[in-house]
Amino acid sequence: MEIYLVRHGEAESELVEPTQPLRERGRADVTRVARQAAAAKMTVAEIRHSTKLRATQTAEILAAHLSPARGAHTVEYLAPEADPGKAQDAVETATEPLMLVGHLPHLARLASLLLVGDPNRDIVRFRPGAVARLERAERGWVLGWMLTPEIADSPGC
Numbered sequence: 290m291e292i293y294l295v296r297h298g299e300a301e302s303e304l305v306e307p308t309q310p311l312r313e314r315g316r317a318d319v320t321r322v323a324r325q326a327a328a329a330k331m332t333v334a335e336i337r338h339s340t341k342l343r344a345t346q347t348a349e350i351l352a353a354h355l356s357p358a359r360g361a362h363t364v365e366y367l368a369p370e371a372d373p374g375k376a377q378d379a380v381e382t383a384t385e386p387l388m389l390v391g392h393l394p395h396l397a398r399l400a401s402l403l404l405v406g407d408p409n410r411d412i413v414r415f416r417p418g419a420v421a422r423l424e425r426a427e428r429g430w431v432l433g434w435m436l437t438p439e440i441a442d443s444p445g446c
Contacts, residue, residue, distance in 0.1 A: 291433065292388070292430075293333060293386070293387070293388040293421065294389055294413075294421045295389065295396075295420045296415035297343040297391070298346070299312050299418065308342045310346060320354075322351075322436055322437070323353070325441040332386055334359055334385035334387060335359040335360065335385070336352050336387075336388040337362050337367065337388070337390070338362070338389070338391065339371075339390070355388075366379065367395060376399050377402055380399075396413075397414070400415075400421060400423070403429065416438070417438075419437045419438070420437075422434050
C-alpha cells in the first residue's frame with residue numbers, strides 16, 4: 290500500500306493575489322509531474338486536497354492525468370497549519386493508494402510523523418509540485434521515491 294504526498298505548485302504571492310492561484314510556471318511544473326506519473330502508470334484511488342485554491346488547482350491537474358476512481362475531494366485536515374495527526378489517521382485507515390495535496394509546513398510535518406514518529410523532525414524537503422511516495426512497511430512507513438518537476442524534465446525519465 291502506498292500514499293503520495295504532493296506539495297501544490299508554485300503560486301502567486303498573497304500580496305499580488307490574495308487567493309494565491311497557481312502561477313503559469315506552477316501549472317506547467319505540476320503538468321510535467323502529472324504526465325510523468327501517468328507515464329509511469331501511477332494509480333491512486335482518490336486525491337484529497339486542502340481548501341486553498343492552489344492545492345485545488347494542483348489536484349485538478351493531477352486528477353486529469355491520473356483519473357482516480359473516486360475523484361478529487363476537499364478536506365480540512367490538509368490546511369497549512371493543520372494538525373498532522375488528523376491526516377495521519379486518514380493515511381493509516383486507507384486501504385487503497387491515496388494522494389494528499391497540501392502545503393508546507395503541514396506536508397513536511399506529516400511526512401516526518403509517518404516516517405520517524407516525530408512531526409518536528411525535518412526529514413523530507415518538498416519543492417513546489419513535488420510528489421513523495423511513501424510505502425507501508427512492516428513497521429510503519431518508508432520513503433519510496435520523490436518526483437520533482439526537475440526530475441520529470443530529465444532525459445530518460
